[in-house]
Amino acid sequence: MKTRILAVLLVVVxxxxxxPANVFAAETAPARxxxxxxxxxxxxxxxxxxxxxxxxxxxxxxxxxxxxEEQFEYYKKWYADYVLTVNKDVTGMDGYLIGQYDWYNxxxxxxxxxxxxxxxxxxxxxxxxxxxxxxxDENSTYISYEQIINSVKxxxxxxxxxxxxxxxxxxxxxxxxxxxxxLHNMSENYRIGRAYNFYPLFVSQQPESVTVxxxxxxxxxxxxxxxxxxxxxxxxxxxxTNWYNTTMTGCNTTTLEVPAQEYNDVYYRxxxxxxHNQRVTSEIAKVTMEEFTVESPEDVTANPNDIVELTANATxxxxxxxxxxxxxxxTxxxxTTIEGCKTATLKVPAVKYNDVYYRxxxxDNTSGTxxxxxxxxxxLNGPKFTLQPxxxxxANNTVAQLNVEATGDxxxxxxxxxxxxxxxxxxxxxxxCKTPSLEVTAVKYNDVYYRxxxxDxxxxxxxSQIVKVTLG
Numbered sequence: 402m403k404t405r406i407l408a409v410l411l412v413v414v415x416x417x418x419x420x421p422a423n424v425f426a427a428e429t430a431p432a433r434x435x436x437x438x439x440x441x442x443x444x445x446x447x448x449x450x451x452x453x454x455x456x457x458x459x460x461x462x463x464x465x466x467x468x469x470e471e472q473f474e475y476y477k478k479w480y481a482d483y484v485l486t487v488n489k490d491v492t493g494m495d496g497y498l499i500g501q502y503d504w505y506n507x508x509x510x511x512x513x514x515x516x517x518x519x520x521x522x523x524x525x526x527x528x529x530x531x532x533x534x535x536x537x538d539e540n541s542t543y544i545s546y547e548q549i550i551n552s553v554k555x556x557x558x559x560x561x562x563x564x565x566x567x568x569x570x571x572x573x574x575x576x577x578x579x580x581x582x583x584l585h586n587m588s589e590n591y592r593i594g595r596a597y598n599f600y601p602l603f604v605s606q607q608p609e610s611v612t613v614x615x616x617x618x619x620x621x622x623x624x625x626x627x628x629x630x631x632x633x634x635x636x637x638x639x640x641x642t643n644w645y646n647t648t649m650t651g652c653n654t655t656t657l658e659v660p661a662q663e664y665n666d667v668y669y670r671x672x673x674x675x676x677h678n679q680r681v682t683s684e685i686a687k688v689t690m691e692e693f694t695v696e697s698p699e700d701v702t703a704n705p706n707d708i709v710e711l712t713a714n715a716t717x718x719x720x721x722x723x724x725x726x727x728x729x730x731x732t733x734x735x736x737t738t739i740e741g742c743k744t745a746t747l748k749v750p751a752v753k754y755n756d757v758y759y760r761x762x763x764x765d766n767t768s769g770t771x772x773x774x775x776x777x778x779x780x781l782n783g784p785k786f787t788l789q790p791x792x793x794x795x796a797n798n799t800v801a802q803l804n805v806e807a808t809g810d811x812x813x814x815x816x817x818x819x820x821x822x823x824x825x826x827x828x829x830x831x832x833x834c835k836t837p838s839l840e841v842t843a844v845k846y847n848d849v850y851y852r853x854x855x856x857d858x859x860x861x862x863x864x865s866q867i868v869k870v871t872l873g
Contacts, residue, residue: 431475434546435466436579436594441557443681444603447499450508457499458567459599460559463579465549477547479581481593483529483558486576491521496562498529509559546581560599567601571626575599602627602679608657608671608686615767616718619659619688621669629676640668640685659688666690693717693765697775698747704782705810705859709749710741713761713774723762730758730776749779756780783861784809790853790865793841794873801841801870802833803851811858822850822867841870848872 442460449455468476497513514520521527530544560575567573578596583589606624613619623632634657636647647669650658657669671683696714703709713722724747726737737759740748747759758776765771788806795801803816816839818829829851832840839851853865 431469431471433591434468434472434476434581434593437464437466438462438579438594438597439464440597442559447501447509447559449499449511453511455499455509455511456561457559458496458562458601460499460557461577461597462555462557463594465554465593467554468550473547473550476581477545477550478584479546480543480584481546481549481579481581482531482544484576484578484580485521485527485529485560486524487521487527488524488572488574489570490519490523491562491566492517493520494563495566496560498558498560500556500558509557543582543584562601564603564605567603568605568626571601572628573601598677600628600675600677600679602630602673602675602681604671604673604681604683607684608669610687610689612689612691614691614718615693615765615770621657621659621671621686621688623655623671623673623683625673625681627673627675627679627681631674633672633674635670635672637668637670637685640687644670690768690770692770693720693763693772695761695763695772695774698759698761698777700778700780702780702782705857709779711747711749711759711761711777711779713745713763715745715763715772717765719766721764721766723764725760725762727758727760727776730778734760781859781861783859784812784855784857784863786855786863786865790839790851790868792869792871794871795841796873798842803839803841803853803868803870805837805853805855805865807837807855807863809855809857809861809863813856815854815856817852817854819850819852819867822869826852 439462440459441462442457445457445460446454447457447460493514493516497511499509499511501509558577560577562573576596576598579593580590581593602625604623604625606622608621608623611619611621621634632653632655634647634649634652635644637644646652647657649660655671657671659667659669666687666689668685668687670685672680673683674680694716698711698713701709701711711724722742722744724737724739724742725734726739727734736742737747739750745761747761749759756778758778760776761774763772763774784807786805786807788804790803790805793801793803805814814835814837816829816831816834817826819826828834829839831842837853839853841849841851848869848871850867850869852867854862855865856862
């Protein structure tokens with residue numbers, strides 16, 4: 402309890418230090434002392450001496466200007482206090498005071514009295530230092546201007562009001578000032594520096610980022626507490642710089658309408674100005690267009706005379722399709738005129754494909770966004786051997802027969818011969834050289850190699866395994 406009292410008294414001293422001013426006294430009085438009062442923050446968070454992070458509705462800094470010797474001698478015994486005037490009754494549950502000065506570096510003292518009793522009566526000046534000191538010691542004395550000059554010249558103070566209190570009192574007015582009083586005549590008192598009038602202004606509902614489909618209208622909404630409010634919606638391409646006022650529908654209201662052609666990862670915020678020219682800016686909201694997705698067609702191997710269907714699945718509305726063709730799948734892409742070339746499904750007839758590549762360019766006509774599928778390769782099933790020739794050992798002057806069987810359209814056969822089975826292959830003219838069965842007479846073979854090349858009606862070829870004919 403003792404520590405708490407000391408801390409509070411220190412705060413009181415700090416608050417008093419806030420008061421710089423000009424003081425009018427008698428005709429023979431010197432010029433009033435001066436001080437500089439500056440608003441340092443609105444709706445910020447500060448750190449207390451206990452390491453607690455606490456909110457502050459607004460904060461101010463007071464710097465006492467060094468008085469002349471004449472000023473100091475005349476006013477040094479005057480009482481100095483930090484005066485708060487509120488146009489509403491304030492209970493101990495509605496907020497608290499905070500303050501800090503050089504002894505505490507950047508740390509703040511929090512002064513809170515949690516009671517439902519009225520602490521500050523409406524429109525009655527509340528002498529902060531005096532009342533705080535009295536709450537701990539009814540015999541406490543006033544803090545003099547001399548103590549301010551000698552002990553605390555630079556002081557920060559702040560006030561916090563709960564959101565509920567602010568919401569319930571949108572016409573709230575708070576005046577914060579530093580005054581000095583002639584202890585021999587309390588009616589003789591003057592403000593040091595300027596008074597600061599605070600009116601509640603804060604965003605009670607922030608706009609939220611949204612993702613919408615092409616063709617839809619995005620809506621961003623904001624709500625604020627204050628009086629005489631005006632709204633200015635602003636836009637930025639990166640959410641950090643180059644903010645400018647937008648002219649979209651609702652740009653001067655609580656709800657902004659962003660048409661389809663305007664959004665694609667663009668950022669918006671709302672600048673709110675009250676009737677006292679106080680300003681607050683909402684959080685930033687990002688508007689993103691929901692990109693349509695595409696599913697690429699798959700490679701296909703088909704039989705001759707088949708109709709191959711390639712499908713590019715896509716999610717989205719108002720899409721258009723354009724199928725393209727390439728011989729190598731990398732370059733030379735051009736628009737094809739095959740059936741379905743302007744739809745999601747392309748129909749490729751047998752005569753058109755033979756290791757050829759196709760892809761689809763899909764366009765969202767609302768946003769102008771384009772996406773290209775991965776290429777799909779169409780390969781024609783070529784001729785296949787169902788029976789391979791086998792090695793043969795034959796007696797002299799006998800006929801060895803090599804046979805193949807194959808599937809395919811319009812097959813032609815060509816038997817080839819090589820002396821080593823690796824190179825020097827040439828077409829033979831033996832009996833059956835253009836048929837599935839080759840006849841090799843005894844005088845013609847002696848460890849010689851043969852193979853069969855078949856060709857279908859589409860020019861596709863297949864080569865059999867190599868066999869050896871040996872004289873036995």
